Every structure is written in structure tokens, then in C-alpha cells.
Amino acid sequence: MDITKNVYEWKAEIGPALKSKATELRLMGYNEATSEDVWNCLKEKVWKGNPSKRLYEVVQDIFHLSSNIYMSYLTVNAHQDEGLAASIAALTEND
Template identity: 80%
Template structure:
């Protein structure tokens, strides 16, 4: 019998696959890649809506995550972080934060 669970319910069991993918991304130049970043990328870009999947499907998604999708995820998050910093600076009147 194949077990089907929500994606988040598999996280503790797939940590070795996440670590492996993070190591692979580091080898191709994404030096700051972590298993948590890979997890968040998959949640935002691949598993929208927290679907139910089998273990082998989750592992397959991890290993098939392309560097292009990961780079897109990082780029979008960087822009969101910059927007957040600018918003905080505008609210606090802190010009130092805007310039960084």
C-alpha cells in the first residue's frame, strides 16, 4: 500500500534529499543554498496549494528542481526583501536603510 500525505507531512523524511539538492546547487555556484531554501522554493514554485503526494513523487520533485527555477525563486525573494526594506525605511524615515 502506497502512502499519500500532504507535502508538509513528508518534510522530516525527505531531509537527506533536500540536503543532497542543496549540495548540488552549491556545486554549480549557488553557495548560499540550504535545504530550507530548497524546501521553500519547492513549496512556492512546485507544490502550490500543498498537494498530497507519495514519497517517491516528493523525492522526484526535489531532484528534478532545475537551477532556473531555484534562481527565479531567489530573484523574486531578493526583490521582495528590497521592497520590504524600502517600506520599512519609508515608515521609519530612515534614509540609511533605503541606501543599503
Template identity: 80%
Template sequence: MEVVKIVDDWKTEIEPALESKAAELRLIGYHNATREDVWKCLKQKVWKGAPSKRLYEVVQDVFHLSSNIYMSYLTINAHQDEGLAASIAALTENNQTKNK
């Protein structure tokens, strides 16, 4: 009998696959790739939500993650981080102006 679980429930079982994919991404130039980044990318770009899957399906998704999808994930997060940094800088600047 094949077990079906929400993808989040498979995370500990697929750590070796996540690490393997992160190592592959590092080899092709994404030097800061981590298994946590791979996991977050899959959740955001591939699984979108919390689908239920079998173990082999989750592992297959990890190994089929393309560098294009990973790059898209990194780009979107970089833009979000820049927006957050700009918002923090604006708030900090406003507080400094008010305190003078």
C-alpha cells in the same frame, strides 16, 4: 499499500534529499543554498498549495528541481526583500521626521 500525504508531512523524511539538492546547487554556484531554501522553493514554485503526494513523488520533485526554477525563486524573494527594506526605511524615516 502506498501512503499519500500532504507534502508538508513528508518534510522530515526527505531531509537527506533536500540536503543533497542544496549541496548540488552550492556546487554550481549558489553558495548560500540551504535545504530550507530548497524546501521553500519547492513549496512556492513546484507544489503551489498543499498537494498530496507519495514519498517517491516528493523525492522526485526535489531531485528534478532545476537551477532555473531555483534562480527564479531567489530573484523573486530578493525583489520582495528589497521592497520590504524600502518600506521599513520609509517608515523609519517618517517616524524620525515626526519626532523632531
């Protein structure tokens, strides 16, 4: 049976693969890595536009996620968080 779904529809089935990848990243020194972080990284960096894929392709993408891509995801999010924090601080200073 050849079932293709949008990537986001596979989330319920791929929990163990996400957990395994998060564990691997923690062993590599990314101590805060979680399954949800891995999922969000893949959504933003690998699966732009929610493409249709087979289950084995989605699992393959998870296990092939490189530490470089994950680090890039963390760096961009850290910069966005810093920008948001600076904006909030600037708004609250005027009070």
C-alpha cells in the same frame, strides 16, 4: 503499501534529499543554498496548494528541481526583501 500524504507532511522523511539538492546547488554556484531554501522554493514554485503525493514523487520533485526555478525563486524573494527594506527605510526616515 500505497501511502499518499500532503507534501508538507513528508518533510521529516525527506531531509537527506533536501540536503543533497542544496549541496548540488552550491556546487553550481549558488553558495548560499540551504535545505530550507530548497524546501521553501519547492513549496512556492512546485507544490502550490500542498498537493497529496507519494514519497517517491516528492523525492523526484526535489531532484528534478531545476536551477532556473531556483533562480526564479531567489529573484522574487530578493525583490520582495528590497521592497520591504525600502518600506522600512521610508517609515524610519520620518522619525
